[in-house]
């Protein structure tokens with residue numbers, strides 16, 4: 001048997017409340033009853049917000065249950081015409097996008113030549129990035145090419161955006177093209 | 191997708207080729223299974239017996255990179271057995287058009303090829319026109335220069351024996367597929383083709399899709415319920431992000447980005463060159479001017495060409511591989527990355543990682559530390575002290591920690607509400623973009639250089655509080671409004687080219703037609719007929735669910751069959767009516783001019799069997815992949831003669847003598863793309879924890895490899911180590927009498943996250959399609975050996 005990256009115990013610890021459900025099931029209780037009651041307990045008095053799965057292009061509906069500023073449960077949206085409450089493994093585990101310890105919670109900065117990240121505040125990051133963008137853009141800006149006004153910089157690129165919301169992709173496209181960026185690409189190509 | 195997920199239930203036959211929806215779009219399969227309950231058939235064509243194959247009625251294997259022979263053979267089968275829908279073909283496609291004298295095809299090349307530039311003179315492929323400029327036609331389809339006859343001749347070479355000799359498909363399986371799918375050519379029947387990256391990620395990717403298009407037009411399957419050509423999108427909003435102009439060549443709404451060419455020097459010149467004389471695109475000036483008003487606001491005036499000159503004009507291909515090639519040569523100083531991880535997902539990923547170290551600065555916006563934002567770390571195999579790139583990692587929040595809409599494969603623009611505050615200090619990308627834009631603009635405020643002028647002119651007023659814009663203001667700008675009164679426009683029919691309307695993306699115009707009615711928020715799930723759910727969210731354009739639906743009715747406006755009715759002409763009401771929003775001018779009668787031309791976005795109003803605008807030919811022709819285990823049996827042209835080839839160390843080419851095995855990449859259900867959104871989660875990481883290489887029992891035996899052995903896969907680009915997964919799902923292909931092995935591997939893995947493994951894309955080449963430059967991930971050469 002090949003080594004797992006996380007062993008069963010770590011896995012149970014990591015997944016908190018759900019682990020209890022799994023453990024009870026393993027002891028041989030009626031799975032359906034336990035599932036139903038545990039579901040009730042966890043989501044009692046929670047706030048339910050509809051969302052759309054962030055993974056593939058099927059666009060399944062998901063209900064997010066929140067309570068005390070935690071995501072306590074997620075489930076397929078039974079009212080959604082495409083998935084009618086069903087989800088695949090990715091949609092099912094969407095709650096862990098919030099609960100996982102791997103999330104980056106503060107801006108991180110890596111100086112040239114450094115071997116580590118340093119946490120910084122947002123304002124510091126914004127201002128330093130803006131300065132670097134301006135520096136590069138000013139040094140490389142091409143106003144005219146063969147007599148034609150071209151207003152571009154070919155030394156800055158922007159990549160990605162297929163997981164962003166429409167409103168975000170709109171602002172991204174407007175901002176990058178507004179800056180004169182022509183190396184503008186995203187995952188539709190790859 | 192021309193059609194949509196729920197519509198799959200209406201199909202009589204689904205041909206799944208270059209996709210594996212049971213694995214990668216699992217919930218979509220519910221609708222295919224529904225179709226089968228209604229008597230429909232599922233056909234899977236794939237190099238590997240996939241999860242979709244296991245659910246199919248018919249399975250046919252083929253060697254990666256031989257889709258055109260396969261589909262070309264089906265086209266020939268449909269013609270030879272007269273299974274095509276003759277009236278549809280004659281009336282609704284350009285099969286009846288005559289091609290100018292001089293058009294020719296010889297030994298793999300169409301007329302007009304220039305070897306020095308590796309390109310075609312496309313004027314050699316033009317239609318013969320009548321005095322009024324419209325193409326001459328022969329609806330009997332008998333004229334030797336008619337598209338139909340030229341097509342028939344072209345595919346006469348794709349006979350069954352040649353085809354199966356090239357593809358390695360057992361003859362009986364190939365014939366079963368032909369028989370099942372071509373039976374949908376009858377009126378009253380509809381077949382759908384479902385494809386994904388297995389189709390597009392080839393040096394002939396565009397022509398693979400074109401071959402589907404020809405077949406579907408021949409069988410009269412476009413515009414019908416249960417029909418269409420359906421690209422299964424792999425990412426929740428790759429549809430929307432493309433619609434909004436995140437590929438270099440297109441502004442929002444597929445209006446071409448201006449180029450540094452004399453014809454584009456002015457707005458007037460651009461519009462003259464780029465506005466066709468026919469089709470709905472005659473409205474392009476309204477779309478572009480309204481977009482310029484949205485981008486430059488009060489700074490867009492008639493006097494300054496509505497700010498047209500502020501838009502950057504490129505002079506070359508800036509797509510992904512060119513971008514990394516330039517970066518590798520030190521031609522780029524800075525880069526923004528929004529939720530993307532090319533060190534795992536990019537082709538020839540080892541080179542792409544190297545390229546990053548040439549940047550002076552990089553801004554990564556992500557939920558995680560990815561292999562890309564951490565490319566400078568020791569764990570990445572780098573020496574941090576030698577890398578001078580300044581890296582900024584800005585934490586983004588997840589999709590349910592913010593609000594906004596995404597467009598699924600069906601073009602449904604669905605709203606997502608905010609369930610919880612962003613975790614920690616993470617923020618919505620909307621806020622991050624606004625934060626960056628406002629600060630950059632502030633630095634230029636008091637300057638007047640040309641660089642300053644262009645960015646100062648950009649209109650950026652989104653209200654809200656702090657850095658977070660008011661999303662409603664963004665939505666209004668996308669939909670469009672009256673420049674003076676601010677009143678929302680009903681849809682894109684209201685747009686004008688005189689600067690009096692504002693609209694950020696015309697194809698979405700109509701989703702927010704009046705105050706308080708953002709239609710992407712609709713949740714009425716009553717089936718309005720045909721499974722179209724017209725009151726659930728909003729489908730662009732104009733809430734249409736089935737594109738080209740006029741073609742589901744015969745020229746006189748009656749449905750071809752009652753079973754497959756979508757819209758029809760109502761002579762009493764004098765308008766098109768039915769179960770969907772007509773993809774047609776609703777009041778144009780079949781007897782009026784244009785009333786029988788269902789493809790309103792196409793120049794001639796018909797579907798293109800012959801495509802004179804593509805770079806590599808008007809008909810799909812087989813060329814072997816850039817790296818192929820065998821010579822091309824169709825002509826002396828080994829690979830696509832119009833692909834762009836990078837020289838030097840950036841892209842080493844593997845030879846079949848050293849690398850005799852075909853390699854391909856794929857995905858598993860539990861992971862997603864480069865894995866950053868799934869390998870950072872506990873459950874999915876446990877469900878699918880390891881990088882593996884899948885191979886046949888035959889190859890394993892030849893190489894002395896057992897299941898779960900550690901093995902090394904090598905290509906001209908690099909080597910990776912992984913576990914062997916020996917299965918019956920791969921079988922050697924018999925190609926021209928020789929045994930050709932193929933292996934497959936997931937491309938999700940990297941060294942970050944809970945589930946780690948070597949990156950498959952270290953093996954894939956920097957070579958791409960002749961039209962889109964999408965990399966050829968799906969067919970490359972490699973070799974395997976045991977690790978010990």
Ligand code: SF4
Pocket residue numbers: 053054055056057058059060083086087088089090091092214215216217218
């Ligand atoms: S739940 Fe699965 S099938 Fe549905 S959208 Fe998410 S990833 Fe796709």
